[in-house]
Amino acid sequence: MSELPSFDKAKFDALWNRYQAPNDLLAAEDFSPESFSLLSECLSITVENHKVCVELPLKIGKKCIDVPDWVPNGSVAKVCLEIRYKTVIGVKIPIGIDVCVYVADQKVACAYFGI
DSSP: OOOOOBOOHHHHHHHHTTTOSGGGOOOTTSOOOSEEEEEEEEEEEEOBTTEEEEEETTTTEEEEEEOOTTSOTTOEEEEEEEEEEEEETTEEEEEEEEEEEEETTEEEEEEEEEO
């Protein structure tokens, strides 16, 4: 069995820790949504058995995400990892990851994994 595709740990860690510095408190005039996400990386993966499987960071491990039946097996999908943040008292805190699947530049599925 071949190794599952996985996201670049260094890219993920850099983005996950982006707001760790105490100087990153939001100024009152800054746009501060309650929650938001930032794109970490996208991978190309082949659809098999109407799902895509990938190795996720944060010790989440292997996860498979179902895609609609109209997406043919063998299709090349783009799987994108986003880090979701929540703003609490002006501090941006990572709260989990969103994994979205795109086929022919159309979003077909998303899954959220909280920590």
